[in-house]
Amino acid sequence: MHTQLLIIVSEDDKKLPVKRYLLDISPCNHGGQLDKASEELDIAESDILDFSSCLNPVGNPFKYEDNDLDIENLRNIAAAKLEQYPDNRYRELRSAAAAFLGKGIKNANIVPGNGTCELLRLILECTLEEGDKVIVPLPCPLEYHHSCRTFGTVPQKIALDEMLRIPKRTIEKSKLIFFSNPNNPAGKLASREEMREFASKCAEHQTLLVVDESFIELSDPAQSVADLAIDNDYLIVLRSVTNAFSMPGIRFSYGIASKAMADRLNSARLSWNIGALTESFATGVLSMEGGPDSSYLKRSREFISKEREYIAGRISALYGFKVLESSANYILVDMDGHFMDSERFVNRFASHGVLIRECSDFFGGEKRYFRLSVRSREDFEKLIGNLDDVYAESSREAAREQLEETIEHPEKTVSSRGTCSYYPCHFQGQDCTFCFCPFYACEDEKTGGFWIDSATGGKVWSCEKCTLLHQPKTAKKILDVLMDEGDTDENILKAWREVIKPLL
């Protein structure tokens, strides 16, 4: 039984001992949240198709025989060291990272991190002072924003296409510039030459450039500028094991910087940030023969390139989708011309157990883009197979919402929608109360409706030749029934029985 002791807190009960700006911070949103999705959708994790995280689609290297990785061995090495504190110098790990990169990079240039987030935060901690300006591309990984916000800074966003042409004056005024290459979520890859020039420009104006190359091994590692950091105190390059080797459970990333910078960063970083298992596994994969050109990574890149081309082709062929050019293992799709918005689209797919990364948070809330990771041909076909249902359900959902709105506020509906660009979709003077038909898909050819082939290879019910609900008198009768007391669904059935059936 513990003694109840009186604690007097400050008068304002809600007052917290944190910096003001932290009260508004929310955790960073990410793809790949299988557990959460499984719970929310009530679908088993194993039945979920995850296109929302961007891991190497060929899977982790332990599955393959063409390397000498031995998972048992690595596990045992780690297990033997569990009862000791790791060696905080992480010499072997850093040497493995340096050897992986080659090009004169030494272990003194390497800063180990428990994930890219930790490195970003470390860099900001070491460099950012109150009032300093930070530039990020639009779009960019949300972690850049999240990290800046934990320091009370809101970064300035510059369109991705304009990043490499930022005027000198703007660079000068900034303390730090983040650049994701290849860009996440857009997939665009700037060349080594372009990056070299940009890095020089930044160094000239004493602005620190942080280049996040988390996906470069799955894209084109020859474009990396990691080696340029050796002689440039104003360049830090970030690399990761998570995505390239599909090992997000083992969180390991590393920064490459000049010796002087790496030394300061290593002094300031969290001690023992890498546990024994991560150390063992990361060292193991980074030591694979061939480094970024190991047969595993080469094979991965080939696979990704081929499948990316295929899925980009297929999606572009669908009405309303535009695929942005990508060099990465994911594509960003613009659905501006589409009748659905990205949020509805992604949610519909989710209810079918297919996770897609909705990108409105990358674009300031604009529900226009989604990011699809490259997976196997088989998985992609499964995704596409769901498209018809998604459209149908979505239309139904939108229709339903419209219907509820109509029932709620019938006075708001206009009998003719003069402003609709499709008017008259059937005939002059048509009633538009039921633009979205409550009976869709009635599947009754007596209405004039019929089945057609869809672009995705399935069948879709077309209402092109049905005018029933546009007849003003019919529309009114249906509305009256629907506005009756009771369940909307039952009323819909009632309306069909009492109003439509007699007309057929």
Add this chain to the structure above:
Amino acid sequence: MIIVSENTAPIPVKEYLLALEPGAHGGLIRKSSQEYCIPEDEILDASASLNPFGTPFEYPYTGLDLNLLLDRGLEKMEQYPDNRYLEYRKAAAEFTGMGVVPENIIPGNGSTEIIRLVAECVIKEGDTVLIPQPTFSEYEVQCKVLGANIKYTRQQDLLSLNGDILEDAKILFVCNPNNPTGQLFNREQIADIAEKCARNGTLLFVDEAFIELADPDQSVADMVEANNYLFIQRSLTKAFAIPGIRMGFGIASTSFAKVLNNARLSWNLGSIADNVATALLKMEGGVRSRYLVESRDLIETERDYLTQKLTRRGFKPFKSSVNYVFVDISEFSMNSTELAQRMASHGVLIRDCSSFQEIGDDYIRVAVRTREENDRILKTIKQVISEWGREQAEAMLDANLEKAADCGRLGSNTDCDYYPCHFEGQDCTLCFCPFYPCEDERTGGQWIESSSGGKVWSCLYCDIVHKPEVVDDVLSVLVKEGRNEKSIKKAWKNALETRL
């Protein structure tokens, strides 16, 4: 030819970071192994303070299988951990008990990360934090990374805190039980400190990393919900002795924990850490699991044993509540750094406490281990002291021989407190006998029982090397031929053998 250019442009880090040194810590097994060329598995680490009882995996009754847990964690290698860490937080809350709920828990990739997270959320450059000395060095290091000013106070002052001491400190760090001293404040004392801090607008950060190995009933975890200005840190690495897996958690009020969870690094616990840690926290009984109860029993018994033995050797161990003992070694002319180095060269690591703020080089911290290991620690201490003693003696002897080389026998040393240790007029050149231990009872020397239970050669009843004529004969050999094995044998033969 290498031309090194003077790089005059400053590197783009905050100025106060240029001089930042990472914290010093114990547990440097690999480093010591390399330095002293001793295989890692022969090193006894009494410098890191892990549970001497071993890991729970060593005890079948816990039902925990490390390999199974690792494998399960590895199976999930291709998945991101669930960043909400629901299971982990639930297990942590249940483990802690005392009414703590998952919403009070903040998962961390080890203590350092948790300290840094709190510091990040609370401190601006230039803010003051209050740190009682001596204590765990990471609080200071992490706060320095954020540009804080460190104000020091003494551990004793914590019991009489007032506005003058607290002033405008943003955080007060209290390590309970304290590292390195082993002192444990009880709940009431901490509650009192918490109240004063809250009134003053200072966050009280209580580091309970060792509390499971001391007395978990003294935890103040139940006080967080009513007090936003209280934060508690718990660690799993010490209690479960697996520092290779980085894991820990913070406990705070629901509102404070919410902000901290929003601000923390995403996915800070890897899937293996998540898996293993959750399993450990779920052990039946929580802080009162059989494993932890037996651990505490072992620690208490062995701590008493170690403390007693150290006292008998002339050391001054402080009263401790936990699995390490803070020892004052000022009676010995060796300082803590020297002692630690010499022990390391014999494969036993102890913690040289000179790296703790301003306590000087008279303190060491020794981990409480198993009986066998404690005996090895004690034996090594003895070895080191006698080696050191011998080195000192030999140095003195050589100094005396050098003087004697110039001006002959040194005569009586009337300044010495012990003069005459044998007889008036004795010669003191060979105060430190070159033949020690001669083990020859004809001299009058004999074996006696030592205070630690072994045997020691006593010269109490031997006065031969104080006799002037003997000294002259010894000197005539040693001064000419130097002090070495051969010359000592010769000197014995010439000067002593004939007289015995």
